[in-house]
Amino acid sequence: xxxxxxxxxxxxxxxxxxxxxxxxxxxxxxxxxxxxxxxxxxxxxxxxxxxxxxxxxxxxxxxxxxxxxxxxxxxxxxxxxxxxxxxxxxxxxxxxxxxxxxxxxxxxxxxxxxxxxxxxxxxxxxxxxxxxxxxxxxxxxxxxxxxxxxxxxxxxxxxxxxxxxxxxxxxxxxxxxxxxxxxxxxxxxxxxxxxxxxxxxxxxxxxxxxxxxxxxxxxxxxxxxxxxxxxxxxxxxxxxxxxxxxxxxxxxxxxxxxxxxxxxxxxxxxxxxxxxxxxxxxxxxxxxxxxxxxxxxxxxxxxxxxxxxxxxxxxxxxxxxxxxxxxxxxxxxxxxxxxxxxxxxxxxxxxxxxxxxxxxxxxxxxxxxxxxxxxxxxxxxxxxxxxxxxxxxxxxxxxxxxxxxxxxxxxxxxxxxxxxxxxxxxxxxxxxxxxxxxxxxxx
Amino acid sequence: xxxxxxxxxxxxxxxxxxxxxxxxxxxxxxxxxxxxxxxxxxxxxxxxxxxxxxxxxxxxxxxxxxxxxxxxxxxxxxxxxxxxxxxxxxxxxxxxxxxxxxxxxxxxxxxxxxxxxxxxxxxxxxxxxxxxxxxxxxxxxxxxxxxxxxxxxxxxxxxxxxxxxxxxxxxx
Numbered sequence: 001x002x003x004x005x006x007x008x009x010x011x012x013x014x015x016x017x018x019x020x021x022x023x024x025x026x027x028x029x030x031x032x033x034x035x036x037x038x039x040x041x042x043x044x045x046x047x048x049x050x051x052x053x054x055x056x057x058x059x060x061x062x063x064x065x066x067x068x069x070x071x072x073x074x075x076x077x078x079x080x081x082x083x084x085x086x087x088x089x090x091x092x093x094x095x096x097x098x099x100x101x102x103x104x105x106x107x108x109x110x111x112x113x114x115x116x117x118x119x120x121x122x123x124x125x126x127x128x129x130x131x132x133x134x135x136x137x138x139x140x141x142x143x144x145x146x147x148x149x150x151x152x153x154x155x156x157x158x159x160x161x162x163x164x165x166x167x168x169x170x171x172x173x174x175x176x177x178x179x180x181x182x183x184x185x186x187x188x189x190x191x192x193x194x195x196x197x198x199x200x201x202x203x204x205x206x207x208x209x210x211x212x213x214x215x216x217x218x219x220x221x222x223x224x225x226x227x228x229x230x231x232x233x234x235x236x237x238x239x240x241x242x243x244x245x246x247x248x249x250x251x252x253x254x255x256x257x258x259x260x261x262x263x264x265x266x267x268x269x270x271x272x273x274x275x276x277x278x279x280x281x282x283x284x285x286x287x288x289x290x291x292x293x294x295x296x297x298x299x300x301x302x303x304x305x306x307x308x309x310x311x312x313x314x315x316x317x318x319x320x321x322x323x324x325x326x327x328x329x330x331x332x333x334x335x336x337x338x339x340x341x342x343x344x345x346x347x348x349x350x351x352x353x354x355x356x357x358x359x360x361x362x363x364x365x366x367x368x369x370x371x372x373x374x375x376x377x378x379x380x381x382x383x384x385x386x387x388x389x390x391x392x393x394x395x396x397x398x399x400x401x402x403x404x405x406x407x408x409x410x411x412x413x414x415x416x417x418x419x420x421x422x423x424x425x426x427x428x429x430x431x432x433x434x435x436x437x438x439x440x441x442x443x
Numbered sequence: 444x445x446x447x448x449x450x451x452x453x454x455x456x457x458x459x460x461x462x463x464x465x466x467x468x469x470x471x472x473x474x475x476x477x478x479x480x481x482x483x484x485x486x487x488x489x490x491x492x493x494x495x496x497x498x499x500x501x502x503x504x505x506x507x508x509x510x511x512x513x514x515x516x517x518x519x520x521x522x523x524x525x526x527x528x529x530x531x532x533x534x535x536x537x538x539x540x541x542x543x544x545x546x547x548x549x550x551x552x553x554x555x556x557x558x559x560x561x562x563x564x565x566x567x568x569x570x571x572x573x574x575x576x577x578x579x580x581x582x583x584x585x586x587x588x589x590x591x592x593x594x595x596x597x598x599x600x601x602x603x604x605x606x607x608x609x610x611x612x613x614x615x
Binding site: 039042043044061184185186187188189193194195201202203204205206208209212213216219220223224226227230231234235246249250253267270271272274275279297300301302303304306307308310311362366 | 451452453454455456457458459460461462463464465466468469470471472473475476477479480481482483484485487488491494
């Protein structure tokens with residue numbers, strides 16, 4: 001029995017490894033770079049990498065200005081004709097699919113409509129840079145996509161470095177023997193984290209969105225069945241799925257909501273806490289499964305944790321009572337001079353609380369994924385990208401053991417982080433709705 | 444060989460599309476689950492807790508009632524016992540009184556009878572004395588008659604004769 005389960009885990013790890021072992025993924029002829037693989041593994045994509053060269057297309061919804069006439073969107077990542085390594089062989093209105101991700105050709109002179117492209121001639125692209133206009137492509141931190149009023153003066157040092165890096169390392173799409181640089185979808189960091197606004201906004205059902213939908217539907221199915229069981233088996237002891245979920249429900253109720261929010265007010269916030277806990281737990285656990293429909297790094301993506309923390313932020317502050325705001329804006333019981341220092345700190349605290357919430361969840365889950373991928377990468381590092389069989393064997397044994405350990409640890413982290421997010425949310429909400437009973441300036 | 448935009452660490456970049464989808468999906472999930480799952484489950488759990496509490500309370504009440512009943516029974520029993528003792532005591536007292544009364548009556552009756560008897564005896568005695576007196580008178584008369592008759596015959600024989608007579612007249 002035990003050997004069987006160990007074998008299963010080994011099989012699992014092998015399947016995981018097989019995802020990386022194909023040439024396109026591990027980088028073909030070049031030296032294996034585990035950092036690159038890890039970054040790709042945790043990044044979002046417009047396709048679901050199923051196995052080897054099989055990619056499941058997802059609906060790509062990109063709103064863009066087509067020929068200056070209104071906003072259009074692309075129907076599906078399948079229309080790019082997904083080929084080897086998740087690279088599409090067709091460009092549609094300058095959009096291409098590179099390694100499962102929809103990107104846009106920067107050069108506005110590139111023909112619109114459907115155009116056949118290739119990804120070959122990769123190595124020689126360094127010489128082709130004169131072919132496109134660099135003044136037109138990067139507006140990091142300046143908002144508006146598609147308005148090409150290249151402004152060199154406003155470009156910071158960081159942007160220039162990014163440009164250089166892009167020139168040296170990024171892939172290019174080839175059309176008529178000419179290489180074209182690609183740009184990415186817009187991000188809201190204003191260039192602080194290496195992103196920025198580009199010429200298009202991406203609202204696709206990406207791998208992460210698909211993961212969230214999958215989790216929401218799965219949990220919906222589970223909880224509707226449980227709710228039905230409470231209806232049909234009224235007054236009876238819980239059974240089956242209901243019996244499995246009830247302790248979790250009672251745990252959130254009795255160990256999270258009641259102590260943090262208080263007996264009188266907790267009931268109102270139970271649905272939110274339950275939703276948050278199970279949604280995050282679902283994303284965390286699904287991310288642990290190395291194949292479809294798992295492997296999406298949703299809860300390790302800051303966009304998603306920001307959105308979730310936003311809910312806690314809004315619920316906390318919309319439900320904040322008089323006492324809560326008094327304590328933030330004009331803390332009672334301390335001298336006025338101290339109040340002048342305390343108040344800004346407290347106001348910062350209002351925003352720092354949810355920020356801490358989303359950074360913690362994101363960092364924990366992302367770190368776990370990176371460590372697992374890095375351990376699996378040992379096979380390729382030790383085996384020199386599969387050329388050295390002995391090294392690969394040693395790497396496989398070490399990677400299997402280390403990955404098994406990490407996956408066990410990640411299971412714990414998955415539950416723990418969902419719990420921490422929930423209990424912190426509950427404590428923030430609890431602080432906002434708490435009635436203070438002042439004992440003669442006891443602060 | 445790099446296939447990512449160099450330096451782009453996608454997970455840390457806030458993307459408007461992902462934020463939009465997360466808010467939409469999670470909001471719908473929250474609202475729907477709240478209405479169709481979490482609130483009903485919460486209510487069902489609260490209701491069950493209430494039911495259990497009620498059942499426990501009812502059991503406690505029943506237990507208290509039982510205890511009350513028991514103590515009441517005991518009270519009734521002890522009261523009955525007391526009543527019985529009291530009744531017994533009363534009966535005994537009544538009996539004694541009756542006996543006393545009867546005795547008294549008997550005594551009185553006896554007294555009456557005795558006094559009646561005495562009266563009777565007195566009467567009888569008087570009667571008897573009267574008779575004796577009459578008899579003695581008669582006897583005296585007889586004697587006197589006889590004596591008188593004897594005088595006619597001799598002295599000696601007279602004397603003895605008188606003596607005999609006197610002897611004969613013994614009262615009783």
